[in-house]
Amino acid sequence: MNVNLSLGVLSFIIWSAFSTWYYVTFIRQFNESEKPAKELEIGGSILSTEPTESLAFSVVSKEEITPLNLSKNVLFEKNSIALVAPQEFEKFSDSLIGQWNNTQIQVNVVGYACDLGTEEYNLALSKRRAEVVSEMLSSSKMEILTISYKGESEPVVPNTTESNRMQNRRVNLQFTAK
Structure with a gap:
């Protein structure tokens, strides 16, 4: 196998692993706006999007x-x-x-x-x-x-x-x- 090809594949694997680690560790924490909302307001009542045993809501005319x-x-x-x-x-x-x-x-x-x-x-x-x-x-x-x-x-x-x-x-x- 060609040495240049082996070095290229190895460099790509190292680069992709490092860039993934860097994104997960440093960049993703600045993009909090991409996280889904945990609360939802309907008719004046705030509802949680987390699963619960019961759900309360108000009926608006x-x-x-x-x-x-x-x-x-x-x-x-x-x-x-x-x-x-x-x-x-x-x-x-x-x-x-x-x-x-x-x-x-x-x-x-x-x-x-x-x-x-x-x-x-x-x-x-x-x-x-x-x-x-x-x-x-x-x-x-x-x-x-x-x-x-x-x-x-x-x-x-x-x-x-x-x-x-x-x-x-x-x-x-x-x-x-x-």
């Missing part, structure tokens, strides 16, 4: 975990109080009630219009849109807190194209849980 604070825009046809997608709105409100069936849901309703038409007409149209949506919601378990209307003021996007105007013909709903 749904309201404490996910408070309801939701905003939804309902779009309307041009110069109309007809919703663009009435089935989608009904499905949304039904699913919201289903998810929060033991909670009183409160709604703030704000009507808007695009810039087509006079300011007075758009103010009246936004009022009728807000009233239509609030009537649809009042048949459910939702409590209407306020109904307001702003006409063509406060557009979501500039009224420069028809697709932008469609986004501004809306009723904004702010849902909160009581």
Whole structure:
């Protein structure tokens, strides 16, 4: 066997043994952050990850975990109080009630219009849109807190194209849980 090959293999074995010893002895102690956590906090209670005979935990209600604070825009046809997608709105409100069936849901309703038409007409149209949506919601378990209307003021996007105007013909709903 070649002497150079033997010295190379021997050098590699010595180097790997020394580097492993050096890592375990000196370097690993500085990497304490890599160690798994021994405690876990759930719902205000600190739990140990070590095996135990019994495990205590506290149950947190749904309201404490996910408070309801939701905003939804309902779009309307041009110069109309007809919703663009009435089935989608009904499905949304039904699913919201289903998810929060033991909670009183409160709604703030704000009507808007695009810039087509006079300011007075758009103010009246936004009022009728807000009233239509609030009537649809009042048949459910939702409590209407306020109904307001702003006409063509406060557009979501500039009224420069028809697709932008469609986004501004809306009723904004702010849902909160009581």
